[in-house]
């Protein structure tokens with residue numbers, strides 16, 4: 001479903017090289033994969049490459065078998081909108097919009113009619129257990145609830161892959177675990193895959209696949225569960 005082949009993206013700052021070096025990995029459909037490693041090990045660098053927000057110096061990213069790293073910006077934009085979902089550490093919800101309106105937003109950007117967008121957004125919020133919070137604005141929701149809205153927003157357009165950078169970092173421990181359980185459930189139910197950058201043990205313990213990074217290199221791959 002997702003494949004990285006020999007990806008290198010080097011940043012040079014003051015003669016020191018950092019980034020990602022020769023990383024190859026693959027994530028099957030319906031799989032929750034984690035990029036784990038200490039600060040500066042290259043997790044966000046890789047997520048930005050997979051999210052088509054940056055181009056590798058060498059190597060290629062394949063999404064559903066298609067080489068996508070060097071597509072023109074318009075095609076990358078289209079892929080981001082239709083095939084990828086994004087979840088951020090700080091939720092990135094629009095504060096003046098309700099939970100429902102936040103989830104409707106990417107659907108409306110795809111040109112889906114308001115009525116259909118509303119239906120699909122309601123379904124997505126239902127799947128994350130927030131059907132009783134549709135009209136709440138982000139400021140009226142807890143951190144865990146806001147992150148569930150962000151997940152509903154990422155999933156509503158039915159992407160094949162959701163990218164999440166430290167999605168539990170703004171949550172206390174009690175909220176991180178249930179949020180991850182929710183992601184695992186989505187993988188099993190809809191076949192979507194997640195690629196999550198995190199050093200949170202509650203994230204890593206729930207992963208199907210863990211890619212361990214160190215100084216921009218992939219040092220170990222652990223398959224922690226047998227996938228059916």
Ligand SMILES: Nc1ncnc2c1ncn2[C@@H]1O[C@H](COP(=O)(O)OP(=O)(O)OP(=O)(O)O)[C@@H](O)[C@H]1O
Nearest residue numbers: 011012013018019038039040041042043044045046
């Ligand atoms: N735009 C940039 N310019 C120069 N160096 C960069 C840039 N972005 C990242 N780096 C360097 O690349 C390395 C990897 O950074 P990256 O953000 O991928 O780490 P990370 O694993 O996400 O860390 P953290 O857990 O702190 O988020 C770091 O040494 C960082 O300083």
Ligand SMILES: [Mg+2]
Nearest residue numbers: 043044045197
């Ligand atoms: Mg990072």
